[in-house]
Amino acid sequence: MxxxxxxxxxxxxxxxxxxxxxxxxxxxxxxxxxxxxxxxxxxxxxxxxxxxxxxxxxxxxxxxxxxxxxxxxxxxxxxxxxxxxxxxxxxxxxxxxxxxxxxxxxxxxxxxxxxxxxxxxxxxxxxxxxxxxxxxxxxxxxxxxxxxxxxxxxxxxxxxxxxxxxxxxxxxxxxxxxxxxxxxxxxxxxxxxxxxxxxxxxxxxxxxxxxxxxxxxxxxxxxxxxxxxxxxxxxxxxxxxxxxxxxxxxxxxxxxxxxxxxxxxxxxxxxxxxxxxxxxxxxxxxxxxxxxxxxxxxxxYPTCVLAQEGAKGTCVTIAVADDVQIIDSGSKMIHLAPHTSSQIISKSISRNGGKVNYRGLVRHNKKAIDAKSKVECDTLILDEKSTSDTVPTNMMLNNDSIIEHEATVSKVSEDQLFYLMSRGLTKAQATEMIVMGFIEPFSRELPMEYAVELNQLLKLDFGEDSIG
Amino acid sequence: MSTLMIKDLHVNVGEKEILKGIDLEIKTGEIHAIMGPNGNGKSTLLSAIMGHPKYEVTSGSITLNDQDVLSMSVDERSRVGLFLGMQYPQEIPGVTNSDFLKAAMNARLEKPISLFKFIRTLDKNIEELNMDENLAHRYLNEGFSGGEKKRNEILQMKLLKPQFALLDEIDSGLDVDALHVVSDAINSMRSDDFACVMVSHYERLFELVKPTHVHVLVNGKIVMSGGYELVEKIDQEGYEWIKELGIEMLEEEEKKPIILESCGKKESFKNE
Structure with a gap:
């Protein structure tokens, strides 16, 4: 196995x-x-x-x-x-x-x-x-x-x-x-x-x-x-x-x-x-x-099929892959009707050798005129061992709709760490703060109790040596 | 009284030696100004004292009351009382200013500060610094103007109450009014238990925050030290007269007169 x-x-x-x-x-x-x-x-x-x-x-x-x-x-x-x-x-x-x-x-x-x-x-x-x-x-x-x-x-x-x-x-x-x-x-x-x-x-x-x-x-x-x-x-x-x-x-x-x-x-x-x-x-x-x-x-890949006029789909997703984990997630937005709109915000983190992928699809069908989509996927890789792929697919089958796509991949920067540490935060605290900030667009959507629990979950092991 | 003692400090960036033997003694109660043409090592000195990993100390020592600063991590240096007000403060998206400030204050407290006391302290200081009252809820330095970033550095200094504040071009990006607010804030910190090292190009700051000691840093070395009269001389005559004393000076990079915020971004980009 x-x-x-x-x-x-x-x-x-x-x-x-x-x-x-x-x-x-x-x-x-x-x-x-x-x-x-x-x-x-x-x-x-x-x-x-x-x-x-x-x-x-x-x-x-x-x-x-x-x-x-x-x-x-x-x-x-x-x-x-x-x-x-x-x-x-x-x-x-x-x-x-x-x-x-x-x-x-x-x-x-x-x-x-x-x-x-x-x-x-x-x-x-x-x-x-x-x-x-x-x-x-x-x-x-x-x-x-x-x-x-x-x-x-x-x-x-x-x-x-x-x-x-x-x-x-x-x-x-x-x-x-x-x-x-x-x-x-x-x-x-x-x-x-x-x-x-x-x-x-x-x-x-x-x-x-x-x-x-x-x-x-x-x-x-x-x-x-x-x-x-x-x-x-x-x-x-x-x-x-x-x-x-x-x-x-x-x-x-x-x-x-x-x-x-x-x-x-x-x-x-x-x-x-x-x-x-x-x-x-x-x-x-x-x-x-x-x-x-x-x-x-x-x-x-949570999906919205926007079947009728004016339908709206949103997906805010985070994925955190640690050591042996492979998280392959994202979202699909299928626009079948006019004036439909969708937004995907994806925040991915890989650490300690984990692999995190964004895989997504935005499809504007023939009838989806004046459809609008915005995709934003950001990845933070915390160490040399960890990896990430971004596999977006955007399909437009009509001439009158808009898909915006932005993607970034970054590491925790030395200068950001230095800045926070120069105020007395340990390296682990500083890294955690940067990571929490990174997924803030997700955590702000959660009910308070869940946001607190999420913080606890993610606090687990920002070890002193895992970064940089 | 505390003493920050720097002896024969040599610092490399990559292969290149930037500081070539700095000796400096700073006692609480004193205000030091470090002047000198661009590119001669002023910012390097401050960053090296704080422990930025880019700056490699190849020899020499830094001690704070006989404690070895060089063996401390950056956060330990902060907790023993050093503070660096940065030339280009970092933006941390998603982290609110208040969360950050609270964490920084708690990092040096045995018991976390009560929320009530924190908010009261923060509000008072925000008002004194004439800052955006919504500042606490904005993300750390994100979307801040150049002047706001500098004031935010001063705000942190006031909340963290360091013994030794190192201020790197804290006056750049400030208009006249803001410069007054910032210098008032620095002056309000002056006490027998506070020392400050300021790097600036402009006499204006030193006029408002009168240094007790002035040093001229050229080509990685302090070539001259004195009192406020040095500031006046440099303001009137520039650095030409130093050359005439037979001191070699590194060529100043050409500076274009552009607004400071975009300048800041450009330079920090160039540094990477």
């Missing part, structure tokens, strides 16, 4: 604890039609979903491994566990969450965060959502915020209408895999004209070795509504790798606005291969705020 070659490092003690195996059921290792049928049966799904899973499985098996990006040839799909049920029940009372799992989330600060500033929270452990709660006032407004299995069961019509419409199962190998074995994730429907002041949050946790997590999230923001959804991810470090292949589909209807904030801090043995895409209708706005700090390999 890829990571057997490395002595997997971990510098993230806060999250790097593992708990005993609390699963009450898990499928055997490996993937087969039987396993897919079993998952569907356990969940008591309608027939159409089983068919969907089987069709996705077939597609997954047929599709070759993607070769255009990071080398994934070391992944061994037979070694993963595809479904793991940690608890019999999902609950809306924190006390009822099984003790071990509760401890895990307590350590991660989830219930505190919920009390402080969230409109609703959901916590997923391995394959299933174990805790779910929402403020009364949010419920009263008619907002549906459920784990996705309940969503399918309780709101089959809405579910079926939008599921698979933004990211079809055959979009790529990993969306197909997700289609076959998806479990857990969030289902959100916001009725027309509802604005939520506080964000809704989900938290995903992989706890077992060789456990693969395939959450599926479906968000529909109906006309004129406005929500902010926040997602966090962690896993402890094991010597064997795990896989996270989520699919996030978002539908932003006319005049609506959705912001999706995520900071993934997976341990450095997780393959994080996620497909995230939003379809934005007339005058709607989608904002991705996307932080990639953890994982062994990340391939993730």
């Amino acid at each position: 890829a990571i057997d070659k490395y002595d997997i490092p971990t510098n993230n003690e806060d999250f790097d604890f593992k708990d005993e195996d609390v699963s009450i059921f898990k499928t055997p290792k490996g993937l087969s039609e039987e396993i897919v049928r079993e998952i569907s049966q356990i969940k008591g799904e309608p027939e159409w979903m089983l068919e969907y899973r089987l069709k996705s499985l077939k597609c997954f098996l047929e599709k070759p491994m993607p070769t255009w990006g990071v080398d994934l040839s070391q992944m061994d799909f037979d070694e993963y566990t595809y479904y793991n049920r940690p608890s019999d029940n999902k609950t809306d009372k924190w006390e009822e969450v099984p003790e071990t799992i509760k401890n895990t989330f307590n350590k991660l600060g989830i219930p505190e965060a919920e009390q402080k500033f969230l409109a609703g929270a959901s916590a997923q452990y391995e394959s299933e959502v174990v805790y779910h709660n929402m403020l009364e006032e949010v419920k009263e407004k008619g907002v549906i915020f459920l784990d996705i299995d309940s969503g399918l069961r309780e709101y089959p019509e809405i579910f079926k209408k939008y599921f698979d419409t933004v990211i079809p199962y055959n979009d790529n190998k990993f969306s197909a895999l997700n289609g076959a074995v998806w479990s857990g994730g969030s289902f959100i429907y916001v009725p027309p004209g509802v604005k939520l002041e506080k964000p809704l949050q989900s938290y995903f946790r992989i706890n077992s070795e060789r456990m693969a997590q395939f959450e599926r999230t479906l968000i529909i923001v109906d006309k004129g509504s406005d929500i902010h959804y926040v997602e966090g991810c962690t896993a402890p470090s094991y010597s064997k790798d795990s896989l996270h292949a989520g699919v996030v589909e978002i539908v932003v209807l006319e005049g609506a606005k959705c912001r999706y904030t995520t900071i993934q801090n997976w341990s450095k043995n997780i393959y994080n291969l996620v497909t995230q895409r939003a379809k934005v209708y007339k005058n709607g706005a989608m904002e991705w705020v996307d932080g990639n700090i953890g994982s062994l390999v990340t391939m993730k």
